[in-house]
Amino acid sequence: MTFKSILTHIDIDARPDHRFTFALNLADRFDAELACISAAQPFFMIEPSIGPTSGTKIMREELEAIETRQRDLHEQIMQHAPFRNHVSWQTKAADPATFVVENARAADLVVLFDVEKGQALDYRRTVNIGDVLLAAGRPVLLPSASQSSPDARTIVVAWKDTKELRRTIVDAMPLLTSAEDVAVLAIEEGQGVDEKALTDTVRFLTRHSVRARSIVEPRQTGDIGMAIIDVAHRLKADLIVAGAYGHSRFREWVFGGVTRTLLQNNTINRLLSN
Incomplete structure (x- = not known):
């Protein structure tokens, strides 16, 4: 692909x-x-x-x-x-x-x-x-504010077990397969992380020759979207892959959400799909 x-x-x-x-x-x-x-x-x-x-x-x-x-x-x-x-x-x-x-x-x-x-x-x-x-x-x-072409050597996949992310992973496969490191990032929320679902996602990517690994980060106070961006910067990634609008768009507009944060923060390249 x-x-x-x-x-x-x-x-x-x-x-x-x-x-x-x-x-x-x-x-x-x-x-x-x-x-x-x-x-x-x-x-x-x-x-x-x-x-x-x-x-x-x-x-x-x-x-x-x-x-x-x-x-x-x-x-x-x-x-x-x-x-x-x-x-x-x-x-x-x-x-x-x-x-x-x-x-x-x-x-x-x-x-x-x-x-x-x-x-x-x-x-x-x-x-x-x-x-x-x-x-x-x-x-x-x-693209990020710098508009520098993404090498996409290190990519962060903002993981959540949703249909939007599953679709996005397939859509982003041409970039994922050429990356040197793909970190599938899960942010712990109230119910914890579904380890089996996370492992299944990494296994799926590995079957498609993606150099994937999983990372689980504890949720700090504040916005999950910013936590994803912070981890991406820490890993020196130049692309975030994420599903868009897992909740209704109106809810994101009123209460905030990962999609809104990623749309508003252009310090890094982002690939979104719905």
Whole structure:
């Protein structure tokens, strides 16, 4: 199993260089096709005080601005890959997350980036990553803030015996099989750790030629997600693999959860799947 098609979204308000380089290096590593897309919606909302003619004019001007910016992004990206036939480009004036989900049907892996410093968190112009995780049916790789390509020599699998993690392990197999060390990390909770389930997971990975081992950490006070990140940094891992939204998304938003912590903390590369 490998990644043969990788999809990435280039935000209209972001600098494309580092994002494209990250995605291109990943595609080169797996000899995969790289599909680059970009979508945005106009800011303008028609108000009662604005006549229909004026409203139509403003809407057209905003759409033209989006198209101009998307052409600029394409030119910048092609400067990095002028002769690479496996790189494609597609744009649309649409909701970014919806456009990503539509195109994910032809991808093995989706690469999405956090908003940059100074970039507005406006889901008309950047992707709502949570929406993509729930709807795409594909693993989503979230690069760290440094956007350095993951060697993935040491990987931490945030273990919990859930269907989401089982799915994610299979989705991440191309990276897991090439790693030098895969630590299947269990954080002790109130009922302790199901040792048999943890051992079964390590055995499954070993059968697929993954250099896997288990680690059990006592739960300290605080967020489980941060405990996972702390262990990953301690092991000098550069990728965390985790299932997404084991609880409802609303519950995670209200009470917090591992997925929300991993989405918000970009000090390390993360691969999530639902």
